[in-house]
Amino acid sequence: MILILNLGLYIFFTLSLAFVIKKIFFDYYMKLEENSLLPILIVLPFSFYFSSILYFYNLILFENLKTSLIFLEFLLLISFIYIFLKIFKKKYKRKIKKQNNYPTNFLHFFFYSLFTLNIFIFFVKSIRSPHGEIDAIVSWNRPARFLFRDGGNYWLNNFKIEENFNSQYPLYIGSSVARNWLYLNFETTIFPIIFHLIHYFSVIFLLFYSLRIFLKQNSALISSIILSSSVLFLQISINQYADIAVSYFILFSFILLVCSQKNKKLELDLLFLVGLSIGITGWIKNEGLIYSISLISSIIFFQLLNKSFLNKKNYFLIIGFLIAIIPTFIKNIFYTFPNIFLSLNFKEKISFFLNFDRILSVFKSMFTLFFTGNNYIIFFLLFLIYLIGFKKRVNFEILKIFCLFFLFSTSFIFLVFLQMPYDSIEGIVNAIYPRWQIQLLPAFLFCIFLVLNDKTNDRKKRLYV
Amino acid sequence: MKTLFNKLNLIILIIMIYVFYQFYDWFTYSSLISLLKERRKSKITEIENKIEKKNDVINLLRIKNNNISILEYEKNLNKIIKFLPDKKTEIGYITDYKGTNDSDAHFMFTQYVLSPYIIKLSSKKKFIIGNFSEKIVKDRIISKKEYVFCEENETTRNYNELVYYSKANKEIKKKFPKNKIIIYSPSLKRSGKKIKKYNCLNRKDFLIKKEFKNGVMLLEKKRF
Numbered sequence A: 001m002i003l004i005l006n007l008g009l010y011i012f013f014t015l016s017l018a019f020v021i022k023k024i025f026f027d028y029y030m031k032l033e034e035n036s037l038l039p040i041l042i043v044l045p046f047s048f049y050f051s052s053i054l055y056f057y058n059l060i061l062f063e064n065l066k067t068s069l070i071f072l073e074f075l076l077l078i079s080f081i082y083i084f085l086k087i088f089k090k091k092y093k094r095k096i097k098k099q100n101n102y103p104t105n106f107l108h109f110f111f112y113s114l115f116t117l118n119i120f121i122f123f124v125k126s127i128r129s130p131h132g133e134i135d136a137i138v139s140w141n142r143p144a145r146f147l148f149r150d151g152g153n154y155w156l157n158n159f160k161i162e163e164n165f166n167s168q169y170p171l172y173i174g175s176s177v178a179r180n181w182l183y184l185n186f187e188t189t190i191f192p193i194i195f196h197l198i199h200y201f202s203v204i205f206l207l208f209y210s211l212r213i214f215l216k217q218n219s220a221l222i223s224s225i226i227l228s229s230s231v232l233f234l235q236i237s238i239n240q241y242a243d244i245a246v247s248y249f250i251l252f253s254f255i256l257l258v259c260s261q262k263n264k265k266l267e268l269d270l271l272f273l274v275g276l277s278i279g280i281t282g283w284i285k286n287e288g289l290i291y292s293i294s295l296i297s298s299i300i301f302f303q304l305l306n307k308s309f310l311n312k313k314n315y316f317l318i319i320g321f322l323i324a325i326i327p328t329f330i331k332n333i334f335y336t337f338p339n340i341f342l343s344l345n346f347k348e349k350i351s352f353f354l355n356f357d358r359i360l361s362v363f364k365s366m367f368t369l370f371f372t373g374n375n376y377i378i379f380f381l382l383f384l385i386y387l388i389g390f391k392k393r394v395n396f397e398i399l400k401i402f403c404l405f406f407l408f409s410t411s412f413i414f415l416v417f418l419q420m421p422y423d424s425i426e427g428i429v430n431a432i433y434p435r436w437q438i439q440l441l442p443a444f445l446f447c448i449f450l451v452l453n454d455k456t457n458d459r460k461k462r463l464y465v
Numbered sequence B: 001m002k003t004l005f006n007k008l009n010l011i012i013l014i015i016m017i018y019v020f021y022q023f024y025d026w027f028t029y030s031s032l033i034s035l036l037k038e039r040r041k042s043k044i045t046e047i048e049n050k051i052e053k054k055n056d057v058i059n060l061l062r063i064k065n066n067n068i069s070i071l072e073y074e075k076n077l078n079k080i081i082k083f084l085p086d087k088k089t090e091i092g093y094i095t096d097y098k099g100t101n102d103s104d105a106h107f108m109f110t111q112y113v114l115s116p117y118i119i120k121l122s123s124k125k126k127f128i129i130g131n132f133s134e135k136i137v138k139d140r141i142i143s144k145k146e147y148v149f150c151e152e153n154e155t156t157r158n159y160n161e162l163v164y165y166s167k168a169n170k171e172i173k174k175k176f177p178k179n180k181i182i183i184y185s186p187s188l189k190r191s192g193k194k195i196k197k198y199n200c201l202n203r204k205d206f207l208i209k210k211e212f213k214n215g216v217m218l219l220e221k222k223r224f
Helices: A001-028 A038-042 A042-060 A065-087 A102-128 A135-150 A155-159 A172-184 A189-215 A217-228 A231-238 A241-260 A264-284 A289-305 A313-324 A326-332 A346-353 A356-372 A377-388 A397-418 A425-451 B007-029 B031-048 B058-062 B070-078 B101-116 B134-138 B165-175
Strands: B089-097 B117-121 B129-133 B145-151 B181-185 B200-202 B207-209 B216-220
Touching: A001 A038, A001 A042, A001 A065, A001 A172, A001 A264, A001 A289, A001 B117, A038 A042, A038 A189, A038 B134, A042 A065, A042 A135, A042 A189, A042 A241, A042 A264, A065 A172, A102 A189, A102 A217, A102 A231, A135 A155, A135 A172, A135 B101, A135 B207, A155 A231, A172 A189, A172 A264, A189 A231, A189 A241, A189 A425, A217 A231, A217 A377, A217 A425, A217 B007, A231 A425, A231 B007, A231 B207, A241 A264, A241 A289, A241 A425, A264 A289, A264 A313, A264 A326, A264 B216, A289 A313, A289 A397, A289 A425, A289 B031, A313 A326, A326 B101, A356 A397, A356 A425, A377 A425, A377 B007, A397 A425, B058 B070, B070 B101, B089 B101, B089 B134, B089 B181
Parallel strands: B089 B117, B089 B129, B145 B181
Antiparallel strands: B129 B216, B145 B200, B207 B216
């Protein structure tokens, strides 16, 4: 009985927060009428983010974890409801017309069949490895045990263990899992499995849902089928790695960016949310900070071309980002950790950066993996782009921002690889780079499908031109 | 005919081929599929021999993926917890597993299971978890002190001190008889150009405080 009550309380807080966030994002900023459970499930990662930072602050500030957490969660929910009531004045809803013809029905059938198969594979493989693969065990699920066990009294031990355990990693997954265990009063591997399944589900349906707003349903379905067909994307999710969560927030940032271009009245709010959304990636993985800086730089770069650097837009974007990285900042500054990447001194780092053989081998590995790492998806996409063709009158700005974002982030990642303290750097690149590449795949699909021809020739009917 | 071969249909067809290719490729290396194939083969043989066995589906799914099963680790190491000191005390870890990926996994699983205890790759602690191969357990190598114990003599690590494990291993093996088992502390393989320096002793005292299944022992150092 107590277990059901605890679980009920957990589900209540998580879903009601997601419900309010859904109301803010979809009903207010995207002006969509959708009263199903689907959009609530799509925004669940945002609910996880806010709850996870709350758990982290709670761990720092209070001793009686559960009571204070329930109190804090209640306050958080009230404050979100207040924000919602404050901004939600008018109803600007629009319905998305459902297409009912042969190709759409067939694509629907194919998409849902593929998705069902993926969910089946997900569960079968998760039963076989309920703790996830070794990286997930070491870097993501292990911190959850430090945060939860013994009432969180020894969570600081997390920063004293051997450097192989990547204690420097952020705590989005760790604190989300620990929060669930705290409500249940016991550890279970079922929650991390469901947690990663929700993220997998959310990314695919977010892509489908967002493209459906701007384009015909067929284009949204095709892009979602391509994402669902990525075996590496599925495998990373099954392995319980954090990359899918990163890809979710990158995709959301680009969706909000497009919304900001479409809705000039709410542009500043939306740019604030772009900064917030991309900043959240820094609380999931360290490379999230690279993505945040890359995206902000890309947006500012295009505004510089329009000679408007010191304007409100950039301030809102940067403020959103700064708010999102507060927990990451607190963790990294106040809780020191052994970090193998910081084991080199400045002189050694410079010698690594100037080593031509090393530069060449990292470049070669990254270049090869870019084309082969995700099972030739690049060639397939190029062929598809050629086949479909671009729209006649099209706004390439988002695609340009994505390309610049890709260029900046890849350059940063290249520098990170160069200074890694390993001799056989190719092995490290081969292990990590495909995962970094997959983090950008949903956002890339979103950006490219926006400019592809969806046969909506009537300019008025098109929402993204 | 014209509508059948329009552009959209062609795109749908290409996407379907791509999806099937992706999953076919994945199925060929999927351990679950190969496991099912093996089961099917063995089942055919069994039917041929007129011996039928019913296989539980869940058991088939639960067959361990890697050489080391985390579930077994959890079961074994949970028994050790009541013998450990308080959680502020650091606990050492030694092993005779050589520098392979498996030996990394052994240590990582130990830390994972015993969290929030701090497990260090060191023998310089009062309590030490020993994680040994079958031979050590079977021949009672620890209690008979029939091992060579090699301990790294450098504590700080930076790039220049990283270990090239196999070279160090060969050098140590030259000095000691071949039949002796070498236990390293720390055990992990690291890449790098320099050979790590080890201090090796023929007789080093480790008191077995408690022995558990699968080569796991809790050791105590007499002089600490």
